[in-house]
Amino acid sequence: xxxxxxxxxxxxxxxxxxxxxxxxxxxxxxxxxxxxxxxxxxxxxxxxxxxxxxxxxxxxxxxxxxxxxxxxxxxxxxxxxxxxxxxxxxxxxxxxxxxxxxxxxxxxxxxxxxxxxxxxxxxxxxxxxxxxxxxxxxxxxxxx
Numbered sequence: 001x002x003x004x005x006x007x008x009x010x011x012x013x014x015x016x017x018x019x020x021x022x023x024x025x026x027x028x029x030x031x032x033x034x035x036x037x038x039x040x041x042x043x044x045x046x047x048x049x050x051x052x053x054x055x056x057x058x059x060x061x062x063x064x065x066x067x068x069x070x071x072x073x074x075x076x077x078x079x080x081x082x083x084x085x086x087x088x089x090x091x092x093x094x095x096x097x098x099x100x101x102x103x104x105x106x107x108x109x110x111x112x113x114x115x116x117x118x119x120x121x122x123x124x125x126x127x128x129x130x131x132x133x134x135x136x137x138x139x140x141x142x143x144x
Contacts (some may be wrong), residue, residue, distance in 0.1 A: 002106040003044065003051060004080075008050040009111035009131030010034065011070075013117060031084055032069045034135035039142065041107075047076035049096075051089060051110055055079040088114035097122060109135060 005011070012020050020028035024070040030114040042048070050063060058066070060077050067074050080092050087095070089112040108115065108122065118126065128134045 001046045001082065002102065002104050003038075003042065003046060003048045003109040004051050004106065004110065005038075005048050006089075006110040006112065007050070007054060010109055010129050010135050011038070014111075014131040014136035025066055025069060027066050029142075031134040033133075033137075034129075035071055037135045037140060038109075040137070042072070042074070044075060047078065048074050050077065050079040053110075056082045078093050088112070088117075090114035090117050093122065094118060109139075 011034045012028045013031050013034075014085055023029050041143055044068070046065075055063075056079070063079070064074055068075075071111065080096055083095075084090055091109060093108060093110075094117070106125055108118075108126040109129070111125070111129050115123065115126050115128065126140050127135075129139045
């Protein structure tokens, strides 16, 4: 399975009144609830495709280390390509699907409201966590 995964508002709840706790690598800790939910979903051969706006700030090797430090060991990871144009997250995902032939099942986990504009075949695979809570099991049950 292919997991399109955002970080802010999904793995790290967006609480404007409180700065997130950062681990020694300088990146925010993931919420325990979001980590547990993602771990329950991920299989050993699944691929995580990062959609976060931070995706180009670190190499895939560094991203894997950050996830591992937060208790999530991911064997297969990639990131959406950086766009030279000011496009929305929804457009980034749509452009990726237009450029790639996807035969495996997928899920999109992202709190970005621009995904409301996705076509039905993508939108029906979208899980939109509440940004102030991050990913929960209830999000998955409600959507999937």
